[in-house]
Amino acid sequence: xxxxxxxxxxxxxxxxxxxxxxxxxxxxxxxxxxxxxxxxxxxxxxxxxxxxxxxxxxxxxxxxxxxxxxxxxxxxxxxxxxxxxxxxxxxxxxxxxxxxxxxxxxxxxxxxxxxxxxxxxxxxxxxxxxxxxxxxxxxxxxxxxxxxxxxxxxxxxxxxxxxxxxxxxxxxxxxxxxxxxxxxxxxxxxxxxxxxxxxxxxxxxxxxxxxxxxxxxxxxxxxxxxxxxxxxxxxxxxxxxxxxxxxxxxxxxxxxxxxxxxxxxxxxxxxxxxxxxxxxxxxxxxxxxxxxxxxxxxxxxxxxxxxxxxxxxxxxxxxxxxxxxxxxxxxxxxxxxxxxxxxxxxxxxxxxxxxxxxxxxxxxxxxxxxxxxxxxxxxxxxxxxxxxxxxxx
Amino acid sequence: xxxxxxxxxxxxxxxxxxxxxxxxxxxxxxxxxxxxxxxxxxxxxxxxxxxxxxxxxxxxxxxxxxxxxxxxxxxxxxxxxxxxxxxxxxxxxxxxxxxxxxxxxxxxxxxxxxxxxxxxxxxxxxxxxxxxxxxxxxxxxxxxxxxxxxxxxxxxxxxxxxxxxxxxxxxxxxxxxxxxxxxxxxxxxxxxxxxxxxxxxxxxxxxxxxxxxxxxxxxxxxxxxxxxxxxxxxxxxxxxxxxxxxxxxxxxxxxxxxxxxxxxxxxxxxxxxxxxxxxxxxxxxxxxxxxxxxxxxxxxxxxxxxxxxxxxxxxxxxxxxxxxxxxxxxxxxxxxxxxxxxxxxxxxxxxxxxxxxxxxxxxxxxxxxxxxxxxxxxxxxxxxxxxxxxxxxxxxxxxxxxxxxxxxxxxxxxxxxxxxxxxxxxxxxxxxxxxxxxxxxxxxxxxxxxxxxxxxxxxxxxxxxxxxxxxxxxxxxxxxxxxxxxxxxxxxxxxxxxxxxxxxx
Numbered sequence: 100x101x102x103x104x105x106x107x108x109x110x111x112x113x114x115x116x117x118x119x120x121x122x123x124x125x126x127x128x129x130x131x132x133x134x135x136x137x138x139x140x141x142x143x144x145x146x147x148x149x150x151x152x153x154x155x156x157x158x159x160x161x162x163x164x165x166x167x168x169x170x171x172x173x174x175x176x177x178x179x180x181x182x183x184x185x186x187x188x189x190x191x192x193x194x195x196x197x198x199x200x201x202x203x204x205x206x207x208x209x210x211x212x213x214x215x216x217x218x219x220x221x222x223x224x225x226x227x228x229x230x231x232x233x234x235x236x237x238x239x240x241x242x243x244x245x246x247x248x249x250x251x252x253x254x255x256x257x258x259x260x261x262x263x264x265x266x267x268x269x270x271x272x273x274x275x276x277x278x279x280x281x282x283x284x285x286x287x288x289x290x291x292x293x294x295x296x297x298x299x300x301x302x303x304x305x306x307x308x309x310x311x312x313x314x315x316x317x318x319x320x321x322x323x324x325x326x327x328x329x330x331x332x333x334x335x336x337x338x339x340x341x342x343x344x345x346x347x348x349x350x351x352x353x354x355x356x357x358x359x360x361x362x363x364x365x366x367x368x369x370x371x372x373x374x375x376x377x378x379x380x381x382x383x384x385x386x387x388x389x390x391x392x393x394x395x396x397x398x399x400x401x402x403x404x405x406x407x408x409x410x411x412x413x414x415x416x417x418x419x420x421x422x423x424x425x426x427x428x429x430x431x432x433x434x435x436x437x438x439x440x441x442x443x444x445x446x447x448x449x450x451x452x453x454x455x456x457x458x459x460x461x462x463x464x465x466x467x468x469x470x471x472x473x474x475x476x477x478x479x480x481x482x483x484x485x486x487x488x489x490x491x492x
Numbered sequence: 493x494x495x496x497x498x499x500x501x502x503x504x505x506x507x508x509x510x511x512x513x514x515x516x517x518x519x520x521x522x523x524x525x526x527x528x529x530x531x532x533x534x535x536x537x538x539x540x541x542x543x544x545x546x547x548x549x550x551x552x553x554x555x556x557x558x559x560x561x562x563x564x565x566x567x568x569x570x571x572x573x574x575x576x577x578x579x580x581x582x583x584x585x586x587x588x589x590x591x592x593x594x595x596x597x598x599x600x601x602x603x604x605x606x607x608x609x610x611x612x613x614x615x616x617x618x619x620x621x622x623x624x625x626x627x628x629x630x631x632x633x634x635x636x637x638x639x640x641x642x643x644x645x646x647x648x649x650x651x652x653x654x655x656x657x658x659x660x661x662x663x664x665x666x667x668x669x670x671x672x673x674x675x676x677x678x679x680x681x682x683x684x685x686x687x688x689x690x691x692x693x694x695x696x697x698x699x700x701x702x703x704x705x706x707x708x709x710x711x712x713x714x715x716x717x718x719x720x721x722x723x724x725x726x727x728x729x730x731x732x733x734x735x736x737x738x739x740x741x742x743x744x745x746x747x748x749x750x751x752x753x754x755x756x757x758x759x760x761x762x763x764x765x766x767x768x769x770x771x772x773x774x775x776x777x778x779x780x781x782x783x784x785x786x787x788x789x790x791x792x793x794x795x796x797x798x799x800x801x802x803x804x805x806x807x808x809x810x811x812x813x814x815x816x817x818x819x820x821x822x823x824x825x826x827x828x829x830x831x832x833x834x835x836x837x838x839x840x841x842x843x844x845x846x847x848x849x850x851x852x853x854x855x856x857x858x859x860x861x862x863x864x865x866x867x868x869x870x871x872x873x874x875x876x877x878x879x880x881x882x883x884x885x886x887x888x889x890x891x892x893x894x895x896x897x898x899x900x901x902x903x904x905x906x907x908x909x910x911x912x913x914x915x916x917x918x919x920x921x922x923x924x925x926x927x928x929x930x931x932x933x934x935x936x937x938x939x940x941x942x943x944x945x946x947x948x949x950x951x952x953x954x955x956x957x958x959x960x961x962x963x964x965x966x967x968x969x970x971x972x973x974x975x976x977x978x979x980x981x982x983x984x985x986x987x988x989x990x991x992x993x994x995x996x997x
Binding site: 297301302303304355356357358360361363364367368370371372373374375376377378434435 | 802804825826827829830831836838843844845846847848849850854857858859861862865868869870872873876880892893894912916
């Protein structure tokens with residue numbers, strides 16, 4: 100059995116690579132901080148600080164898949180967050196109105212600025228979004244009037260800081276969180292088994308039963324462990340719930356819809372996609388629209404977490420988001436990249452920051468180390484891709 | 493005069509294909525030697541071996557230059573010995589000036605610092621040699637193709653070339669520019685420079701060549717000499733095509749040719765990027781149950797014609813009219829053509845046909861996802877069924893439909909491309925070089941499939957550069973040359989010689 104696992108591991112190292120990287124990083128920090136890293140409070144905080152970057156990572160993954168880039172997402176996020184802050188604190192708009200409004204505004208920016216410039220005027224996305232970056236930097240200073248806007252609305256701030264309510268507290272555990280966790284594991288097992296049956300029915304390649312079961316038990320145990328840790332603290336945060344919803348939706352779109360297939364086709368070979376009757380232009384508009392929409396969501400999460408919008412909000416977020424996508428296995432040459440991978444990529448980068456913060460590593464070293472990890476991740480990605488090609492041929 | 497170059501017993505193999513099979517090739521000092529042959533005869537391969545693109549060790553045989561055996565391992569090695577090759581696709585940098593381009597790669601320099609003054613002086617000398625009256629500081633991008641071609645030659649001259657190789661130098665030129673170029677070659681001959689020219693234009697060949705060598709299927713067929721009066725069009729064509737068609741083409745049991753399905757009249761396509769017509773005043777139709785062949789040489793505009801019909805018209809300004817089943821149609825994007833029952837299996841499988849990094853099933857379904865999805869959500873069970881069906885019916889050899897297409901052989905990739913377009917359920921199937929680069933067995937399967945399809949009432953438009961294939965499969969043949977349909981012949985009247993004549997206006 101061990102041998103089987105080893106073979107399966109080798110075959111799938113590219114798919115599991117970043118999970119392993121994340122595990123290793125967490126383990127190292129746990130040891131270096133004498134267990135502080137694995138405490139409930141730190142983990143809960145880690146998820147919340149990853150949230151707004153993870154959402155951007157998902158968006159930019161699709162942008163990179165279709166062979167473009169978006170440098171403007173940091174300041175667009177900052178700008179939209181500031182607009183949300185104004186809407187809630189100055190105009191007193193309710194949350195249910197602010198969220199859709201900001202999302203629509205974000206999507207509009209993506210479609211009418213980046214999408215139009217890239218798809219219609221054929222301007223390289225690098226240039227179009229570089230311009231947007233400085234434009235929104237300016238707009239951010241304008242709308243905030245160079246001052247910090249504090250948000251006092253409780254329900255708004257809860258998005259970034261609050262936790263889902265509890266139905267009952269049992270033995271010091273957040274019950275609803277435990278229930279949700281159990282449901283998630285149940286769903287996962289159900290889907291995996293169904294998927295495996297299907298593959299067997301069509302005589303496609305599956306891993307051996309022992310490997311499959313080991314894998315399921317392993318993953319379930321990990322999920323349960325984290326859910327338990329979170330339940331010991333305050334349970335799932337709203338941020339975690341929102342990010343989970345985004346992951347589920349985007350994962351479904353990319354894997355199961357014609358739109359998703361079209362996006363990967365455009366990324367894999369734009370000429371072939373066009374000749375297959377796919378409008379590359381339309382896909383470009385949609386992907387940048389989705390990027391804008393997610394920037395809006397990220398802006399709300401970010402502002403709510405800080406309970407304020409500052410004139411420099413969002414600075415550098417684009418780099419964290421893009422790094423997350425690359426670390427998560429998105430290919431720089433287009434056509435390849437998973438939403439789930441990018442989430443893990445974003446978590447890896449956030450875990451590095453959090454861990455080094457706990458160890459009180461200086462900021463300068465933090466930047467250097469994160470840069471090196473990014474390069475290592477991409478080297479790993481490129482190498483394993485070649486290795487896989489060799490084993491199959 | 494002696495031989496400046498002798499290539500002895502050259503053999504070069506690619507996986508599955510013998511591109512050169514014991515070729516012997518001799519070039520006399522100071523002559524213009526033309527190399528002719530059908531597409532895929534091995535001309536370009538031979539020249540690539542000579543210039544070191546395919547390094548020593550990847551072929552067998554000897555290259556003897558001025559009596560010495562040469563072992564080139566890269567292009568710069570052959571350049572040092574005075575060999576310069578000018579490709580069909582010009583290798584000039586558009587945004588650089590004429591003089592920068594002429595000395596690119598062998599700059600007039602001293603310890604890395606360029607002497608611009610001397611560069612310009614030398615460049616002017618070279619331009620004079622090719623009788624070109626352009627300012628050395630002009631940018632390449634502002635100059636015509638004819639001028640660019642001459643600048644390529646000036647660049648070669650600046651490297652003190654002895655042996656100049658030109659790969660279809662006049663393919664992209666108009667008549668005046670072509671004539672100009674040919675005169676220059678004669679002029680260079682008088683200055684003692686030997687030239688080898690690959691050309692499809694036989695009239696040019698006859699007017700300029702001292703010797704003509706004909707290659708066919710990677711073998712030397714013959715060398716004809718002008719001194720002995722051996723060079724004439726008829727013989728060259730005969731030697732170029734001279735093979736008999738054996739039964740590599742399956743016969744159709746019965747033919748039921750019906751009504752016209754697609755017709756274009758006075759159809760022209762102006763290429764905005766090239767600034768010229770790629771298709772001009774074409775009248776064309778295809779009937780139900782018919783295989784129509786489009787013959788012609790590379791660059792005749794056949795692919796462009798197919799793409800213009802298929803609605804891939806971003807780069808073209810189209811004129812003329814097109815009808816499908818007598819209904820006028822106008823396509824601005826491939827999607828509309830697909831919805832109207834047209835499918836186009838492209839010539840360049842890897843370039844614009846398949847998505848190599850995706851697997852077999854994803855490639856098969858991409859042009860018709862709506863048939864396997866419930867509004868926008870793909871039914872993956874259906875997808876697997878569809879892919880498995882095509883895997884079986886087309887005999888696609890792959891370990892599984894989840895295999896990436898890049899790992900399949902050329903023949904199987906082509907079958908995936910066919911499957912993809914058959915799944916789009918077309919009435920009119922355009923096949924652009926359907927058997928290029930695939931082995932005989934897979935070819936036979938594809939021919940059988942084509943017969944089956946027309947028996948079921950489809951119509952097939954087959955673009956092919958292989959004359960035997962055109963003659964073996966078509967019911968009717970159009971010949972294309974320089975963007976025009978220069979002939980339409982029924983299969984009964986058609987012969988290789990006739991087609992070649994129409995294709996080499």
